[in-house]
Amino acid sequence: MPLVLPPAVPDPQLGHLPPRPAAADLPAMESVGLVQPYQARKRYLCPGCQGYIEMGEGHLVVVPEHSPDLRRHWHRACWHRERRRRHGRRH
Numbered sequence: 105m106p107l108v109l110p111p112a113v114p115d116p117q118l119g120h121l122p123p124r125p126a127a128a129d130l131p132a133m134e135s136v137g138l139v140q141p142y143q144a145r146k147r148y149l150c151p152g153c154q155g156y157i158e159m160g161e162g163h164l165v166v167v168p169e170h171s172p173d174l175r176r177h178w179h180r181a182c183w184h185r186e187r188r189r190r191h192g193r194r195h
């Protein structure tokens with residue numbers, strides 16, 4: 105016997121939501137964590153200055169919310185400069 109599916113009923117609430125913005129329109133959201141000197145157990149390459157963050161040096165770890173695989177370690181000063189470079193003109 106044929107399988108009868110219930111008719112698709114549009115959800116009235118969904119109809120009132122604004123369309124979801126494309127990911128490219130959203131500001132890049134990162135979570136920034138502080139890495140204490142005792143937590144820095146290896147050397148990291150800072151993407152801001154292409155220099156090394158030495159072992160035992162306190163720094164920041166920046167994790168994009170939508171791509172946690174892309175976490176990067178930054179010197180604090182380099183990250184603040186990067187943030188100004190990214191956001192400075194909008195504020």
Ligand SMILES: [Zn+2]
Nearest residue numbers: 150153179182
């Ligand atoms: Zn740096």
